[in-house]
Amino acid sequence: MLYLDACAATPPDARVLEQMLERQKRVWANPSSVHPAGIAAAELLERSRQRLLNCLGWPDGQVVFTSGGTEADNLAVLGLGRSMSPGRLLISPFEHPAVSAAASQLQLEGWQVEILPLTDHGQVDLNALEQLLEPPTQMVSIAWASSELGTLQPMHEIAERCAATGVPLHSDAVQVIGQLPLGRLAPMGPDLLSISAHKFQGPRGVGALVLKRDISLQPQLVGGGQEAGLRSGTQSPWLAAALVDALEQRESQQPQLALQLQILRDGLLNRLLCRSGISLSGSTDLDQRLPHHISLLLNNDKGEPVSGRQIVRALAERGVAISAGSACSSGQDQPSPSLLACGFSSREARSGIRISLGPWLKPQELDDLPGLLESIVSTSGAIGS
Numbered sequence: 546m547l548y549l550d551a552c553a554a555t556p557p558d559a560r561v562l563e564q565m566l567e568r569q570k571r572v573w574a575n576p577s578s579v580h581p582a583g584i585a586a587a588e589l590l591e592r593s594r595q596r597l598l599n600c601l602g603w604p605d606g607q608v609v610f611t612s613g614g615t616e617a618d619n620l621a622v623l624g625l626g627r628s629m630s631p632g633r634l635l636i637s638p639f640e641h642p643a644v645s646a647a648a649s650q651l652q653l654e655g656w657q658v659e660i661l662p663l664t665d666h667g668q669v670d671l672n673a674l675e676q677l678l679e680p681p682t683q684m685v686s687i688a689w690a691s692s693e694l695g696t697l698q699p700m701h702e703i704a705e706r707c708a709a710t711g712v713p714l715h716s717d718a719v720q721v722i723g724q725l726p727l728g729r730l731a732p733m734g735p736d737l738l739s740i741s742a743h744k745f746q747g748p749r750g751v752g753a754l755v756l757k758r759d760i761s762l763q764p765q766l767v768g769g770g771q772e773a774g775l776r777s778g779t780q781s782p783w784l785a786a787a788l789v790d791a792l793e794q795r796e797s798q799q800p801q802l803a804l805q806l807q808i809l810r811d812g813l814l815n816r817l818l819c820r821s822g823i824s825l826s827g828s829t830d831l832d833q834r835l836p837h838h839i840s841l842l843l844n845n846d847k848g849e850p851v852s853g854r855q856i857v858r859a860l861a862e863r864g865v866a867i868s869a870g871s872a873c874s875s876g877q878d879q880p881s882p883s884l885l886a887c888g889f890s891s892r893e894a895r896s897g898i899r900i901s902l903g904p905w906l907k908p909q910e911l912d913d914l915p916g917l918l919e920s921i922v923s924t925s926g927a928i929g930s
């Protein structure tokens with residue numbers, strides 16, 4: 546299989562996996578236990594917490610280990626929202642359901658949820674944000690990059706505007722962390738950041754919500770009061786350590802890794818865009834996109850949009866793994882909210898695919914893809930209107 550779906554999941558790094566299995570054999574006790582085995586587990590967990598903060602350059606921050614990005618997003622949005630009286634929450638149209646569904650939940654609890662408009666390039670409109678950063682706005686949650694379009698958000702400008710008005714900013718950074726050098730990301734950071742290890746060749750089932758400063762959150766899982774009371778449930782020190790191992794591993798390869806992926810992406814993208822019926826969606830400024838990400842819109846030889854989902858299936862039958870829009874919504878043939886927000890018609894917004902690359906790929910493996918995609922797309926039936 547030619548695996549081009551890194552935004553959905555990445556293969557675990559062999560060294561990270563090996564170290565994790567080794568630790569799993571040795572450090573399996575409950576980190577809340579007070580005997581030596583428990584203390585060893587607690588030490589591993591606390592060391593991992595500090596290493597993650599050091600990696601992010603947030604030494605005074607707080608880490609809440611979670612089961613992944615979804616739980617981190619839920620804790621940020623619901624936890625912040627439920628710690629204050631209802632007001633207005635600003636989100637973007639390209640949020641992962643872990644944020645948008647949490648926002649809908651808050652709406653049922655009296656919050657007003659406003660979806661920020663985008664510029665033509667798929668970035669949050671900063672003027673609109675600025676105008677809405679006044680009462681009753683009480684929090685903002687904007688993904689650092691749209692997982693579907695790959696467009697990076699002007700997080701520095703967003704964070705500056707939120708800080709100036711004292712409105713807490715959460716960012717779902719699940720698609721960004723591990724893909725770009727952390728030194729480029731963290732200093733301009735939001736107040737809360739969601740991370741998921743399986744997006745950067747770490748293990749599945751572990752993530753983190755990182756708080757840059759002291760922020761009041763209502764726990765969403767209650768019980769034994771682990772993770773400073775913010776996330777009950779016995780922690781897994783070896784999963785937490787493996788998350789940090791994977792991130793450090795990625796970071797040690799930066800900035801070359803991002804550059805290498807960018808070169809791979811640019812070569813493939815140029816060859817794809819020479820083919821008929823294939824066009825780029827999202828930002829045309831490639832520096833404003835995730836370095837490993839390509840999002841395309843597809844038209845058949847009659848110039849009509851074809852279903853991105855059908856193309857994904859046809860490629861899968863030929864041994865190529867990609868996705869239509871975000872992996873979590875690829876089971877539903879619905880127009881993409883992100884593409885609709887960028888001004889595409891409902892039919893065009895169902896014709897998107899995402900190709901996402903990783904360091905396991907060799908350039909020559911991608912040679913046949915443009916021709917294969919063109920031949921499938923050109924003869925595909927149009928999407929019904």
Ligand SMILES: Cc1ncc(COP(=O)(O)O)c(C=O)c1O
Nearest residue numbers: 613614615641692717719720741
């Ligand atoms: C932007 C974004 N946020 C959150 C998630 C959910 O993360 P997890 O799968 O770790 O729950 C994903 C997963 O695809 C994602 O792409």
